[in-house]
Amino acid sequence: MEIKIFDNYNDLCVAVADEIIGLVRKKHDAILGLATGSTPVGVYRELVKDFQAGFTSYKNVTTFNLDEYVGLGSNWEKSYRSYMDNNLFNHIDINPDCIFIPNGYNANPDLECEAYEKKINRHQIDLQLLGIGSNGHIGFNEPGTAFDSVTHLVRLDKKTRSDNSRFFNSLDEVPLLAITMGIKNILKSKKIILMASGTGKQNAVFRMIQGPVDNSCPASFLREHSDTWVYLDKDAAGKLE
Ligand code: F6R
Numbered sequence: 551m552e553i554k555i556f557d558n559y560n561d562l563c564v565a566v567a568d569e570i571i572g573l574v575r576k577k578h579d580a581i582l583g584l585a586t587g588s589t590p591v592g593v594y595r596e597l598v599k600d601f602q603a604g605f606t607s608y609k610n611v612t613t614f615n616l617d618e619y620v621g622l623g624s625n626w627e628k629s630y631r632s633y634m635d636n637n638l639f640n641h642i643d644i645n646p647d648c649i650f651i652p653n654g655y656n657a658n659p660d661l662e663c664e665a666y667e668k669k670i671n672r673h674q675i676d677l678q679l680l681g682i683g684s685n686g687h688i689g690f691n692e693p694g695t696a697f698d699s700v701t702h703l704v705r706l707d708k709k710t711r712s713d714n715s716r717f718f719n720s721l722d723e724v725p726l727l728a729i730t731m732g733i734k735n736i737l738k739s740k741k742i743i744l745m746a747s748g749t750g751k752q753n754a755v756f757r758m759i760q761g762p763v764d765n766s767c768p769a770s771f772l773r774e775h776s777d778t779w780v781y782l783d784k785d786a787a788g789k790l791e
Contacts, residue, residue, distance in 0.1 A: 551759065551773050553780045555787045559747045562783045563592030566679070566745055571595060571606050573677050579610040583678030583736070584638075585689075586615065586630040590679060590743055594637040601642045608644040614670055615651040616680070616689040617730040620659050620703065629654060652701070652729035661704045663708055667701040670735055671731075678739035681716060682746050684707040685765030686754045692729035695768050699732030733771050742778040744769065746786040755782060756789040 556562040564589055570593070574580050600606050604722075620631045626632060631651045639649060650669055656662035680688050685707055691699060692707040706714075715721040736742065746755050758769035759780065763772075772778045
């Protein structure tokens with residue numbers, strides 16, 4: 551696991567975006583694994599800026615997102631699909647047929663997990679982008695998730711629902727369930743970049759890098775992968791020795 555520390559969130563996002571842009575320019579049909587949440591917003595902003603300046607095309611790129619809520623009801627605009635459209639996909643030239651995100655509206659979420667798992671297994675992700683939950687989750691692989699887990703339906707942790715309630719009108723609106731790629735899917739990616747920003751991530755980052763490798767902090771499993779990079783701002787790195 552390699553670690554890079556940046557002065558601030560902006561520098562962190564520019565550096566992660568440069569990695570993605572570099573890959574897509576070299577490999578036009580790259581397969582990207584993407585994350586949502588607050589942390590990568592600045593990365594997507596940089597990708598859009600670069601695209602609009604005419605530098606990089608996503609015409610042949612394929613994307614797989616990590617996760618999606620189940621049970622959003624009429625709150626469609628809070629879906630991760632909607633987040634991705636607003637922050638990235640609507641602003642670049644990606645082929646809509648090459649965008650994959652679990653469908654949280656499938657009436658049978660278990661079948662949706664099976665279908666998503668089949669799709670992922672037909673590809674190998676070149677670069678997987680990750681954030682980290684304050685409880686150490688990656689994707690929605692909450693503490694307790696098995697190392698060999700594949701795409702599955704998950705009951706969201708109390709901490710995750712409370713952290714994510716900032717995106718909703720109230721805690722009650724935050725879905726109880728989500729579909730997520732498993733740890734095994736994430737670890738199959740050729741390269742992984744996990745990014746974290748802010749003091750709220752200090753404990754999780756410390757635990758991921760310096761704690762034991764076990765499912766009490768799912769992000770610690772990334773230490774079993776040979777090409778994982780952790781990109782942090784100074785605040786997120788604050789507890790590292
Ligand atoms: C999102 C995801 C989550 C987030 C994590 C951090 O697709 O998989 O693991 O990366 O919850 O979220 P933020 O960036 O909002 O702190």
